[in-house]
Amino acid sequence: MAQLRIALAQVNATVGDLDGNAALIDAWTRRAHDAGAHLVVFPEMVLTGYPVEDLALRESFAVGSKQALTTLAAQLDEAGCGDVASVVSYLDRDEAGPRDAVAVLHGGRVVATQFKHHLPNYGVFDERRYFTPGQTLDILRVHGLEVGMVICEDIWQEGGPIAALGEAGVDLIVAPNASPYEREKDDVRLPLVARRADEATAPLVYVNLVGGQDDLVFDGDSMVVAADGTLQTRAPRFVEHLTVLDLDLPAGAARTEGTVGEFTVTRRTLHADPLPRYEPLPTPEKAAPLPELAEVWAALVLGLRDYAHKNGFRSVVLGLSGGIDSAVCAVLAVDALGAENVHGVSMPSAYSSTHSRSDAQELAERTGLPYQVQPIADMVATFTAQLGLTGVAEENVQARCRGVTLMGLSNQHGHLVLATGNKTELAVGYSTIYGDAVGGFAPIKDVPKTLVWELARWRNEQGGKPPIPANSISKPPSAELRPGQVDTDSLPDYELLDRVLDDYVEGDRGYADLLSAGFAPKLVDRVLRMVDAAEYKRRQYPPGTKITFRAFGRDRRLPITNAWREGK
Amino acid sequence: MAQLRIALAQVNATVGDLDGNAALIDAWTRRAHDAGAHLVVFPEMVLTGYPVEDLALRESFAVGSKQALTTLAAQLDEAGCGDVASVVSYLDRDEAGPRDAVAVLHGGRVVATQFKHHLPNYGVFDERRYFTPGQTLDILRVHGLEVGMVICEDIWQEGGPIAALGEAGVDLIVAPNASPYEREKDDVRLPLVARRADEATAPLVYVNLVGGQDDLVFDGDSMVVAADGTLQTRAPRFVEHLTVLDLDLPAGAARTEGTVGEFTVTRRTLHADPLPRYEPLPTPEKAAPLPELAEVWAALVLGLRDYAHKNGFRSVVLGLSGGIDSAVCAVLAVDALGAENVHGVSMPSAYSSTHSRSDAQELAERTGLPYQVQPIADMVATFTAQLGLTGVAEENVQARCRGVTLMGLSNQHGHLVLATGNKTELAVGYSTIYGDAVGGFAPIKDVPKTLVWELARWRNEQGGKPPIPANSISKPPSAELRPGQVDTDSLPDYELLDRVLDDYVEGDRGYADLLSAGFAPKLVDRVLRMVDAAEYKRRQYPPGTKITFRAFGRDRRLPITNAWREGK
DSSP: OEEEEEEEEEOOOOTTOHHHHHHHHHHHHHHHHHTTOSEEEOOTTTTTOSOOGGGGGOHHHHHHHHHHHHHHHHHHHHTTOTTSEEEEEEEEEETTEEEEEEEEEETTEEEEEEEOOOOOOSTTOOHHHHOOOOOEEEEEEETTEEEEEOOTHHHHSSSTHHHHHHHHOOSEEEEEEOOBOOOOSSOOHHHHHHHHHHHHTSOEEEEEOEEEETTEEEEBOOEEEOTTSOEEEEOOBSSOEEEEEEEEEOOOOOOOOEEETTEEEEEEESOSSOOOOOOOOOOOOBOOOOOHHHHHHHHHHHHHHHHHHHTTOSOEEEEOOSSHHHHHHHHHHHHHHOGGGEEEEEOOOTTOOHHHHHHHHHHHHHHTOOEEEOOOHHHHHHHHHHHTOOHHHHHHHHHHHHHHHHHHHHHHHOOEEBOOOOHHHHHHTOSOTTTTTOOSBOTTTTSOHHHHHHHHHHHHTSSSSOOSOHHHHHSOOOOOSSTTOOGGGTSOOHHHHHHHHIIIIISOOOHHHHHHTTOOHHHHHHHHHHHHHTHHHHHTSOOOOOOSSSOSBTTBOOOSSOOOOTTO | OEEEEEEEEEOOOOTTOHHHHHHHHHHHHHHHHHTTOSEEEOOTTTTTOSOOGGGGGOHHHHHHHHHHHHHHHHHHHHTTOTTSEEEEEEEEEETTEEEEEEEEEETTEEEEEEEOOOOOOSTTOOHHHHOOOOOEEEEEEETTEEEEEOOGGGGTSSSTHHHHHHHHOOSEEEEEEOOBOOOOSSOOHHHHHHHHHHHHTSOEEEEEOEEEETTEEEEBOOEEEOTTSOEEEEOOBSSOEEEEEEEEEOOOOOOOOEEETTEEEEEEESOSSOOOOOOOOOOOOBOOOOOHHHHHHHHHHHHHHHHHHHTTOSOEEEEOOSSHHHHHHHHHHHHHHOGGGEEEEEOOOTTOOHHHHHHHHHHHHHHTOOEEEOOOHHHHHHHHHHHTOOHHHHHHHHHHHHHHHHHHHHHHHOOEEBOOOOHHHHHHTOSOTTTTTOOSBOTTTTSOHHHHHHHHHHHHTSSSSOSSOHHHHHSOOOOOSSTTOOGGGTSOOHHHHHHHHIIIIISOOOHHHHHHTTOOHHHHHHHHHHHHHTHHHHHTSOOOOOOSSSOSBTTBOOOSSOOOOTTO
């Protein structure tokens, strides 16, 4: 048996910020060192942020990443942390191309390097575009324990490096990850990590990134699972967190090196022998699972906050219509940035109801956000009169005058504009391009309308004064672009619509499958036509946090020019 | 020796239009049959259009594609064309996943099937996301000749299927392609095709798609190259074209079948013996190479026309500022759609020069396009007064009132709005989001400013009345958003700027390389900061025809949230 104190550094890195991320790794390694840790594990590509997209192909960036890594190794040693083995993932580049890499820093040097083997190229991932897969495995002997390394997707696939490490013999596996949040009814990660620990017959240390990056949010959820699949500890989600855990493991699993399956295994010894026995720390608590709506809310808040802050915005501006979507966006922004940084604008037109203003005002009062009223009647009248606009053209001008108003306030005062559309609207094109669709970020872009209501009710129940006016939740939704208009004039009932969309967009099901699921042919025809025809609008929509299995954007890539019609 | 009459069907397919594309294949196979052809070759994925993007993953679409293929085979036989071997590429799907496939139709049936082996996953291509690579090669005996098949990327890579066909022994190779246009100073395709013919020691029949699909345009340029690399015939570019050519080849190269390298080779006999000798047709002419500017112009016209027509638009509307960008866009639209379908709108503000209106009007007169003037002073005044806008906020409101005007006219009259920005502006963010950036399509999105001028001069020299006013070409460019403003107030000289952008955007070079290229550090700093900061605007920009090696959009994928600064 050998003891080892490990630290899981669940940190929030920023894409491209080599200096800032190096400083972050430095600070957290010191924290781990101060806590007596012997090994500290950071998330995937912590030094560069993740995903770096085409920066992976730029040679100057890879050179910068490698330089930052060696500088960091020296700096940690100078700071007296050289005896901690620090597992730092970064962008490498060699004669075979760019690499999603992990290095071990120890004694001021890079003592081991390994490249990701399985490269995901589905969903939001394009890693075959960027990286050359690794075929080598470096196994470190740390205080008598054989420690193997894998990166993210390597644990999502059977066989490959996990199986090879199991065959070669390791006492412990560490796995840096950058695994984006996706709403799940069941816990997928723990059973997966447990299966891989079992496959390798070794405990597995899973460390995931936390933080927002454009349309992705990483949720943390770092954990340690024993060789028998038992959960040892689990970090809280959506926050930075350092977990320090003492392990006491059977040592000396080393059986082979050289060629194992398709891999070349090299063993590197940092310390041959186990540490003298020491008194372990109490095992840290396992973070309680988050209820589903709390989890989604936390993801949306973090995604919005990081998009704003990482892009240099302290404040946002958004239109408040009195409806549920803008109310939920406003409260998300309040939770993310503080009420004083959320500027709400009511922009009534000739067709706006009295409650559109009173509900918006009540929201402002309940949350304490700065609020102003900017009627758009004069602006709209100038366009419609001069251009002779009627019907849909007139409806759209109202939405666009609101867009110009918000952008004007953004330009004048430096606020980030939030687009308040939900996923259901985006799916069926129920929005005005350059109107309500303007914005730098769209907080509920991937939230179906029915989930918007659920979130509103949930948020109002979280103690304190309920922020969202009851009337905004209960009244029938309306775009208020003509007298007496309600959404159901143009759209099916939202409960039904969201079920069709879930099957068509998330499930990618065809016409026959949708009919088998019990939907009426006319409804399916109508919804699918709307979704297909709105692709051009989605292409120009701002980014927003992905929370579903298949978000619009890089997760679902369809041509605009597309004559395919299901069921035709 | 054996004779064979082959037809190269360089056609314009539409993504998703299985019925329309099948009708196209039917019609062109009949044309080939009427010309006495024994073998007709269509471009890659002609039955589905290319690229189908995530439609490749939808099971119902693959089922539709396979059904359309078998229906087509039967239909051709019923029409008396069953004796022509028709090489039709389509989307297949088997237990291993979706396939980029090619089938041979003959006698009413699918007599051979093969899958693409090399899957490009760089630039605009994501084929590892979609397809499972093929490991089998079907070789057909057609009138005594052994005919092998490869698909597109298979000829861009050394080794693989081409080498295997060479080793197995073939008399002829046919290669369906969907290879998008990219501006090139030198002819890349012919030497490549010649090298592959040499590698396989067999003539190669290269058939490429023609037509626009969102931001791609396919240029045709189909050709036949002899085994010794000699060009036999070459089709004109940017137009549909049927090339019919008589071959007279050494027959009986068949040496092996079964396993060849990593491939399983199967030989299928349609006709064991050569045809009786017949009188060959005269060899069709080789299309003359297009001069560089003619080539770019043709690409832009075709890209714009197909985007409009394939999305159901007969007419466009665009702002005419009197400047060079809007003038070139208008003339491209006139060439693509006819002057009567191009609606020009002059939208003068308080800061507009006299020549902005007179040059716009002169353009309208020279081309004959319908023209109207919509002053924006009243609209702008309403916003600036009510919202208290000054400085950049006031400048942007002018651009946005123009955007709302164009969208209003679009909604009222059903025209497609064209955004008139060029690649240089898009690179440095010299445009107003939701202002001059509004539009369904951006014809010169990928054309650097200096090339816009070259194209304008070239187009004016093509006979007839020069469409573009001389003053629009010669005057210093200005956004006219404040008094006396010219672009060089905010931007470096365009000649210099385009050279930096060519190195940074197309060349993906880092800071050190840019300094080595002789650019001043301050200039490099300034330009790179502008490019990096404008990513968010590019994400919401409309699609436009790719003509350069690296277009903005799916060709260059950078994060918005990105702290990496070259040279920092």
